[in-house]
Amino acid sequence: MTHDPVPPSSRRPAWDATAELTTAAEQATKGRIFLLTRPKGTWAVPQYLDPTITGFALCGPQGEQRIGELSGRRRLPVVADLAYYEKTLATPETPMLFPETLFGRDGFFDDMRARTDSAIFTPTAYVEAGEPAALKAIRSAAQEVTRTDVVIVVPLDVTWLRDNKIDQLIAILKTIPHPIALVLGGQYNPTDSYADIMRNLRRVYQEIGRVGPWRTDPVTALDAMAQGGMFAGIGSSGSLRHLVPPGQPTKITNRFKPSVFILELLHFFRADTLAQRWANVDPLSCWCTVCAGRGLDRFDSHDTGVDTEARAHNAASWSALWAHMQALPTGTERQRWLAERIRLAHLAYEAENERIQQANAFKPSKTLQRLAKLMEGTHPSVIAGVGKPAR
Numbered sequence: 001m002t003h004d005p006v007p008p009s010s011r012r013p014a015w016d017a018t019a020e021l022t023t024a025a026e027q028a029t030k031g032r033i034f035l036l037t038r039p040k041g042t043w044a045v046p047q048y049l050d051p052t053i054t055g056f057a058l059c060g061p062q063g064e065q066r067i068g069e070l071s072g073r074r075r076l077p078v079v080a081d082l083a084y085y086e087k088t089l090a091t092p093e094t095p096m097l098f099p100e101t102l103f104g105r106d107g108f109f110d111d112m113r114a115r116t117d118s119a120i121f122t123p124t125a126y127v128e129a130g131e132p133a134a135l136k137a138i139r140s141a142a143q144e145v146t147r148t149d150v151v152i153v154v155p156l157d158v159t160w161l162r163d164n165k166i167d168q169l170i171a172i173l174k175t176i177p178h179p180i181a182l183v184l185g186g187q188y189n190p191t192d193s194y195a196d197i198m199r200n201l202r203r204v205y206q207e208i209g210r211v212g213p214w215r216t217d218p219v220t221a222l223d224a225m226a227q228g229g230m231f232a233g234i235g236s237s238g239s240l241r242h243l244v245p246p247g248q249p250t251k252i253t254n255r256f257k258p259s260v261f262i263l264e265l266l267h268f269f270r271a272d273t274l275a276q277r278w279a280n281v282d283p284l285s286c287w288c289t290v291c292a293g294r295g296l297d298r299f300d301s302h303d304t305g306v307d308t309e310a311r312a313h314n315a316a317s318w319s320a321l322w323a324h325m326q327a328l329p330t331g332t333e334r335q336r337w338l339a340e341r342i343r344l345a346h347l348a349y350e351a352e353n354e355r356i357q358q359a360n361a362f363k364p365s366k367t368l369q370r371l372a373k374l375m376e377g378t379h380p381s382v383i384a385g386v387g388k389p390a391r
Contacts, residue, residue, distance in 0.1 A: 023148035025179050028077040028119035029231040033221055033322050035315050037236040039063045045072035048289055048316050053326055059083045068115035077118045085155035087246050090125035095137035097123045119151045126246050127156035135172055142176045152176050155183035158190035166200040173208050179230055181214035185243040191220055192366040205229040217241045218318035219266050226334040236311045258299045258310035263317045266345040271299035281356045288316040339375035346372040
């Protein structure tokens with residue numbers, strides 16, 4: 001069973017290849033950025049997600065049961081990533097964790113498809129650094145899948161994206177005949193770890209095509225969609241934007257207040273950090289559909305309702321960026337548009353620090369700095385339609 005073709009949309013550019021899609025997995029994922037959240041406490045697909053260009057994903061073992069209970073799940077593609085890679089390492093003998101029942105793998109696929117009516121994400125385990133046998137076992141398991149509604153999850157240590165490993169990684173991934181959700185593992189933000197990661201991620205998108213970064217942040221997701229990635233998945237929380245490898249204690253142990261995405265700076269900051277930085281000045285404000293011009297210092301609370309609103313603001317903000325970028329008629333124009341956004345964001349840090357008279361109060365991430373350098377020389381384009389935060 002396959003999905004009906006995506007209906008025409010004035011927001012979808014003419015070059016979009018939707019009409020050429022041949023598999024259910026491609027139809028469910030191509031050209032979309034998914035919002036990833038935990039199953040616990042999630043009962044509905046957020047209304048602020050655009051049904052033509054986004055998707056929704058539940059990440060965690062409970063997703064298998066919860067996904068069929070979500071209200072609004074027919075509006076857009078909804079998928080379940082059981083995220084077994086959070087706790088289990090892949091081995092050559094067990095690269096994926098299908099239920100040990102009479103029905104096994106095929107029964108798992110059938111059950112998930114019945115619940116989601118969308119693409120099925122494989123229950124893959126985590127590949128450590130220097131474990132090519134485990135990665136090849138994932139490839140072999142993927143090659144055995146003859147269905148056309150499956151996305152192969154490939155969770156691996158970020159060092160696989162280093163210069164000394166990237167050729168082997170690309171060679172293996174090229175022989176997986178399905179869309180691939182690539183999850184990078186490491187402490188903090190994996191793409192910040194090494195200077196060659198973002199450049200080599202672009203190679204993966206361009207040389208394979210059917211790959212999307214999964215459990216990532218808005219900047220990495222947008223860069224993928226500008227560089228030939230098939231789809232992307234942005235986490236609603238820090239733990240869903242960054243994957244700590246199984247068996248490693250997280251280096252962030254305190255329970256923090258909400259993280260807030262600052263559109264002008266293209267980055268997340270803790271709500272209590274923002275309250276401190278803006279204690280004696282007017283905060284930046286936001287004109288996303290959630291904030292409607294209100295200040296971004298209002299999330300400094302442990303209240304559940306405040307956290308929910310902060311996450312809604314975050315998704316509405318990156319969704320607005322994606323809506324404007326995807327409407328551009330060519331991939332080159334997407335790259336130019338994003339290059340200009342990143343250039344302006346990089347400059348905005350110094351401007352904001354000067355405005356609040358606090359040197360180095362806001363610092364760009366290493367990923368943003370490296371992307372700004374990669375995009376040097378890219379011809380700028382006019383950014384239209386995305387409002388900057390008002391002051």
